[in-house]
Amino acid sequence: MARKPSKRYLKALELVDPKKTYPLKAAIDLLKRFPRARFDETVEMAFRLGVDPKQSDQMVRGTVPLPHGTGKKIRVLVFAKPGPAADAARAAGADYVGFEDLIKKCQEGWTEFDVAIATPEAMTEVRKLGKVLGPRGLMPNPKTGTVTDDTARAVREVKAGRVEFKVDKTGNLHVAIGKISFTPEQIEENARAVIDAVVKARPASLRGRYLHSCALSTTMSPSVRLDLKELGIAV
Missing domain, CATH: 3.30.190.20 (Ribosomal protein L1/L10, rRNA-binding domain)
Incomplete structure (x- = not known):
């Protein structure tokens, strides 16, 4: 009706x-x-x-x-192995930073974030989340700048309203x-x-x-x- x-x-x-x-x-x-x-x-x-x-x-x-x-607080998740890229993402204001722990959490159905960013190295494992993140439009993609080694820049751009x-x-x-x-x-x-x-x-x-x-x-x-x-x- x-x-x-x-x-x-x-x-x-x-x-x-x-x-x-x-x-x-x-x-x-x-x-x-x-x-x-x-x-x-x-x-x-x-x-x-x-x-x-x-x-x-x-x-x-x-x-x-x-x-x-956008007038909206954007929650940003970054998939990165421990190291400079992960540290830079945290310093830039990412809400969640991790690798195996976050992948496992997403596989269990957790999607409490608005944008996901990943380093090229991390994508080998993140690709396994395609069925979970893809339908929700959350899968990192090189064409949208969300697969990058420059995690700090990506986080800042998304937070600023990209x-x-x-x-x-x-x-x-x-x-x-x-x-x-x-x-x-x-x-x-x-x-x-x-x-x-x-x-x-x-x-x-x-x-x-x-x-x-x-x-x-x-x-x-x-x-x-x-x-x-x-x-x-x-x-």
């Missing part, structure tokens, strides 16, 4: 013209005018891409540092870009950083239209479609 929309959602829906696309500043202004939830909602961007995710050469994936962070994006099996891509309590300028700068990164991630093999639509929303709000031409994106 479909859940009935809340009064707050319906009031927000009255402010949005579903046939219209909005300039980025106007879309953010709308989000700010929506009735607020009782918690600090996350602001999200959703993209509909013209790629076929089943084709390995059309996978869209990457990372982008948000100028103003986010990962990846197209899903339906060709859509979702990225959290901050909190509704951020200023309009902070939300806009974070949004433009994500848009630029997604545009630059266009697969070289793709023929035809790449970005079909883009929308902003908060955790509990309707979406506001953005004007791609105003963003400088070819349509």
